[in-house]
Amino acid sequence: MKKHIINTILILITAVVLCGVVSAADYTVGPTETYTTIQSAVNVATDGDNINVNPNNGNPYVETVNINHDLTVKANGQVTVQAPTPASDIFNIQSSGDGTTIQGFTINGPTTARGVFIDHADNCKIINNTIVNCLDGVQAQNSNNVEISGNTISYTGSDYAYGIYSEHGSTGVFSDNTITMTGNGVGDCYGIFAEGASHKITGNTITITNTGTGTATAILLESQSGSGHNIEVSYNTILADAINNGESALDFAETHSDHAFGNNILGGQIANRGSDNHLNFNRIVGYQFIGAVGEVTLDALYNWYGSNSDPGSIMHTVEGATINYNPWLVMNINADPTTIYTGQTSTITADVYKDSANGDHSADASKFFSGPQVTFTTNLGNVGSKSITVDWNFGSATAILRGDEGAGSATVTAADGQVVSTIVNILQAPTVNAATTTAATGNTVGMQTTGAPLVPLALAVLSVLGGFAVTHRKQ
Structure with missing residues (x-):
């Protein structure tokens, strides 16, 4: 009897859940559908229903x-x-x-x-x-x-x-x-x-x-x-x-x-x-x-x-x-790093996190504006070209200076009405000489004409012979 009551309760719960799942109806509106106007579908729908409207032949x-x-x-x-x-x-x-x-x-x-x-x-x-x-x-x-x-x-x-x-x-x-x-x-x-x-x-x-x-x-x-x-x-x-x-x-x-x-x-x-x-x-x-x-x-x-x-x-x-x-x-600009070699890059950042009384509001960056716009320029190297315009992103904007035009001092500016500038020193990258080889002398083991070292070959032979010996003893 108790089992019968439990089963009845489970059936009722399942029925209630299923009723909740299937309560929403879908109606389609279109020139070839039962409902050819949106209002006609709305008139038969009830709370929770969905009305999907197809194009009307243009x-x-x-x-x-x-x-x-x-x-x-x-x-x-x-x-x-x-x-x-x-x-x-x-x-x-x-x-x-x-x-x-x-x-x-x-x-x-x-x-x-x-x-x-x-x-x-x-x-x-x-x-x-x-x-x-x-x-x-x-x-x-x-x-x-x-x-x-x-x-x-x-x-x-x-x-x-x-x-x-x-x-x-x-x-x-x-x-x-x-x-x-x-x-x-x-x-x-x-x-x-x-x-x-x-x-x-x-x-x-x-x-x-x-x-x-x-x-x-x-x-x-x-x-x-x-x-x-x-x-x-x-x-x-x-x-x-x-x-x-x-x-x-x-x-x-x-x-x-x-x-x-x-x-x-x-x-x-x-x-x-x-x-x-x-x-x-x-x-x-x-x-x-x-x-x-x-x-x-x-x-x-x-x-x-x-x-x-x-x-x-x-x-x-x-x-x-x-x-x-x-x-x-107020607007500021900085470069990181301020000195690079030719072929390297520096990140240029303009921001308005400081105020006119030198207060710092970078902690409130999430409240700052985004969108138009800051123009970066450089007289040496490139920032995409000689100039690039980017959007503000929560009060900050960045460009990448590439030292690809030789050594010198690059003056990089950022402009949004106000123009601010910073200097990046670009040094000539040092020349790296190719590695050279010299004849082996003294205690260095010589090479065979094949170029294979003698010691590793000898060790390999000994390892193989040792393996045969072990196999022989096991037999």
């Missing part, structure tokens, strides 16, 4: 996809989805669609609505899509723990437009996206507009410009009822290609306790209207100015401005604001 799927379950909707190849009208969203994740993933699609405008709209849905992922000419590439509203990563988002137009727009207290991670926003009219355009708290904006490449009368902002951090705080902006590359109407690389708009570090910012202005915000270990070049407004303090210590000189002339404050920027980072 044509886009023209539809708005409304998702109200936890689904994974994934493109199987080159799949384009396009809005049926300019005012229609393309993917619309509703409040019951918590946990939904949209992956691998080309989401195509033109539309005056959104490529992906996440509305009161948590834990959603929008990954590895190409989103073109949608007024809002991805918008999250009242949605927490949203991941928007690996997407390529672009817009060209005259309206107000957003690459990523997170509002009304939404939280999430926006990472490794490539965003290009080009305004050409009265509307402003934004790469990432983050309203709320606890976002992480990291590893994105954002290019912004506005050739019209509107402005352009790469990253804007906005407070919503005082909730905007503790946002991390890290390791982004920001390019403000044109300075027409005060393009901003980064705007702390009445937020507080935000941290921007390790960013590579080329062009545009940085604005601060919030309190206790931090701007450290960034590369900031080609800028207009860094400004602060109101009775606030911006911590702007330890940034690299493309010059070892005091950057105070680009700091602007009004209405009692303060910017603490001193000390700033």
Whole structure:
């Protein structure tokens, strides 16, 4: 009886496990499949199901996809989805669609609505899509723990437009996206507009410009009822290609306790209207100015401005604001080793780990910027050629000097706005004479005409004879 009960329990446990394993269903969408539209597959799917979308014979799927379950909707190849009208969203994740993933699609405008709209849905992922000419590439509203990563988002137009727009207290991670926003009219355009708290904006490449009368902002951090705080902006590359109407690389708009570090910012202005915000270990070049407004303090210590000189002339404050920027980072160069022979190499390293007060920040190298760029040159030998341009790598850049043009003093420079130099002494390598042989004399054993030594031959013969003797005794 006891054995029967145990077996019954094991069967029930196995059944429960198997039910859990097979609960997710897979649906395929395509022109020759049962489901020829994405929405038709979504309508029959339930939580945890997967929808795989095949190409549509080179044509886009023209539809708005409304998702109200936890689904994974994934493109199987080159799949384009396009809005049926300019005012229609393309993917619309509703409040019951918590946990939904949209992956691998080309989401195509033109539309005056959104490529992906996440509305009161948590834990959603929008990954590895190409989103073109949608007024809002991805918008999250009242949605927490949203991941928007690996997407390529672009817009060209005259309206107000957003690459990523997170509002009304939404939280999430926006990472490794490539965003290009080009305004050409009265509307402003934004790469990432983050309203709320606890976002992480990291590893994105954002290019912004506005050739019209509107402005352009790469990253804007906005407070919503005082909730905007503790946002991390890290390791982004920001390019403000044109300075027409005060393009901003980064705007702390009445937020507080935000941290921007390790960013590579080329062009545009940085604005601060919030309190206790931090701007450290960034590369900031080609800028207009860094400004602060109101009775606030911006911590702007330890940034690299493309010059070892005091950057105070680009700091602007009004209405009692303060910017603490001193000390700033300075550029140095060294060679290891400083003396080599012809044919050898020396490692040339440029870094910005020291500050203007001689403080050393190499222990914080993981917080420094990467990306463009340092140019190394030499007047003797080569560093790949006479010059080579390499990216920064967490505040440091290296080149290899090869002493392949003879002896002398090589002056090696590194330039990123500021030019620094070091000397490598290249000595002529000593001549190594070929080994010579002399006739053997004295106690040296002579050689037979075959060149074989007599002693080893004699020992070999004795060994063989000894072996025969031993074999004979054993018999």
